[in-house]
Amino acid sequence: DPGIGKSTLLLQAAAGMARSSRRVLYASSEESAYQVRLRAERLVGGLEGLDNLLLLAETSLGRILEQARQHQPDVLVLDSIQLVHHGGVDAVPGTPSQIRHCGSELVHFAKATGTSIVTVGHVTKDGQLAGPRVLEHIVDVVLSFEGDRHHAHRVVRGVKNRFGTTMEVGLFEMTGEGLQPIEGGGALLDSTGMPRPGTVAAPVLFGSRCLLTEVQGLVVSGFLGSAKRKATGIDSNRLAMVIAVLEQHCGLQLADQDIFAAASGGLRATEPAADLPLALAIAGAHLRKSVPPDAVAIGELGLGGEIRAVPQSEKRLREAARLGAKKIFCGSDMPQFEGLRRESCSGIAEAVSKLEP
Numbered sequence: 001d002p003g004i005g006k007s008t009l010l011l012q013a014a015a016g017m018a019r020s021s022r023r024v025l026y027a028s029s030e031e032s033a034y035q036v037r038l039r040a041e042r043l044v045g046g047l048e049g050l051d052n053l054l055l056l057a058e059t060s061l062g063r064i065l066e067q068a069r070q071h072q073p074d075v076l077v078l079d080s081i082q083l084v085h086h087g088g089v090d091a092v093p094g095t096p097s098q099i100r101h102c103g104s105e106l107v108h109f110a111k112a113t114g115t116s117i118v119t120v121g122h123v124t125k126d127g128q129l130a131g132p133r134v135l136e137h138i139v140d141v142v143l144s145f146e147g148d149r150h151h152a153h154r155v156v157r158g159v160k161n162r163f164g165t166t167m168e169v170g171l172f173e174m175t176g177e178g179l180q181p182i183e184g185g186g187a188l189l190d191s192t193g194m195p196r197p198g199t200v201a202a203p204v205l206f207g208s209r210c211l212l213t214e215v216q217g218l219v220v221s222g223f224l225g226s227a228k229r230k231a232t233g234i235d236s237n238r239l240a241m242v243i244a245v246l247e248q249h250c251g252l253q254l255a256d257q258d259i260f261a262a263a264s265g266g267l268r269a270t271e272p273a274a275d276l277p278l279a280l281a282i283a284g285a286h287l288r289k290s291v292p293p294d295a296v297a298i299g300e301l302g303l304g305g306e307i308r309a310v311p312q313s314e315k316r317l318r319e320a321a322r323l324g325a326k327k328i329f330c331g332s333d334m335p336q337f338e339g340l341r342r343e344s345c346s347g348i349a350e351a352v353s354k355l356e357p
Contacts, residue, residue: 003149005174006120007079008043009156011036012178013118014077015044018053025054025073027064029083029093033057043178061102062087065109073115078106080120081135103135136160146268147174153267154179157207169207194293195356198285201296201325202277203316204269210312210319212296214264215274217281222258233263234278235270242279242301249305250352252286272300273310276329279348280355289355295343296320297329297351305347307331329354 007030014024028036033055040047054071058064061084068076078084085093086101110117121135123144136142140162147154152174158166172179198217203210215234222228231239239261246252261278263269269277276299284290291297298316299307309331310316317337320328325340329351332344345351 004145004147005154005179006145007031008039008174008178009145009154009172010077010079010118010120011039012043014053014075015040015050017075018051019049021052022074023052023054023071024075024077025056025068025071026077026079027056027058027067028079029057029059030079031057042176059084059093060087061085061105065105068109068115069113072113076110076115076117078117078119080122081106082120082122100134103138107138153182155206155267165208167208169209171206171209171211195290197288197290198281200277200281200284200291201320202269202274203296203298203320204263204267204274205271205312205316206267210315211267212319212323212325213267213269215269215277215281216262216264217278217285218260219254219282219286220258220260222256224256227254227256228258228260230258230260231262232260233268233270234261234274238270238272238275239278241303242275242282245301245303245305245348246279246283246352249347250283250349252283254282254286257286272308273298273316275299275301276307276348276351280329280351283352284355287352287355289357291329291355292327294325295327295329296325298334299329299331301348305349307345307347307351309333 014026018024036055054073056064056067081099081102082094084102085098086105089098089101091097106117106119109115142160144157144159145154146157154172154174156170158168160166171182173182200215201212202215204213229239243254243259247254259282277297279301280291280297298310300310302308313335317340321337321339327341327343329343329345332346334342334344336342343354
């Protein structure tokens with residue numbers, strides 16, 4: 001998305017490689033050299049130690065590659081492929097034919113010279129890489145940079161990786177000095193200590209990392225037949241399923257209620273393990289009840305109202321205990337973990353009945 005921080009991420013990475021004695025050519029097709037210099041002075045603490053970082057403001061792919069041949073960088077950073085053009089293609093930049101030819105030319109240059117090439121590709125509203133799908137097939141690694149411009153948190157997620165796993169995830173916070181890594185998930189949890197109806201903490205997996213994230217629900221009066229269902233950071237299909245399960249197995253009358261659900265911090269809690277926290281958040285908001293402030297919830301809901309086991313339970317329990325949780329709402333097959341008291345529930349109806357006023 002525009003303004004999410006793609007250029008910031010690339011410039012910080014390029015500066016880090018330049019300071020570790022690697023020659024980097026940063027080619028910007030979106031900004032002038034002066035604009036990039038201003039950002040570098042703000043983000044990476046000035047230009048000291050950046051003698052290996054070369055800057056080029058250019059939109060012609062031919063001239064960019066010619067400079068790369070002359071300076072022989074270890075890494076070529078191109079920001080972005082949508083705005084560069086290939087001189088042999090009679091089309092405007094950003095069209096499928098231009099992106100296809102530019103991508104093929106970059107891959108050929110990388111294989112011929114051994115240069116590592118990093119380029120930015122914009123995405124569509126559906127989250128798919130803009131342009132022809134061939135671009136995803138010819139590259140070795142595809143990383144997704146996700147987040148909400150109205151929130152500070154950003155996630156770097158592996159989509160394709162020919163050299164290793166795609167389960168590694170990087171979590172960052174956007175600050176005035178650029179992107180800063182977040183070492184633990186506690187920064188995403190509101191630890192005021194006051195129980196709040198409609199708020200449930202959940203240990204959610206983001207790739208290989210487990211983060212404690214707040215799942216929130218809000219239920220207000222609506223109109224029968226035109227009730228709203230809005231989700232932010234929550235899968236809208238799972239939200240609809242959870243609402244149906246609550247109506248069928250807990251007797252909640254939600255057909256004429258507007259329901260809003262969100263995951264805190266601009267993250268996306270879309271895995272099935274967030275079903276139980278989402279259900280408890282919606283039920284708590286409707287009944288004006290809450291889970292204790294030191295409790296978390298975890299579990300997948302079935303259409304029969306049962307609470308199913310989730311993968312990597314031990315990692316989730318360890319992270320919850322590390323961040324101060326004392327109680328966990330879960331299914332009956334959740335293993336015991338030292339320091340956490342289980343509130344085992346056979347189904348969603350029993351879990352909702354354990355909510356406190």
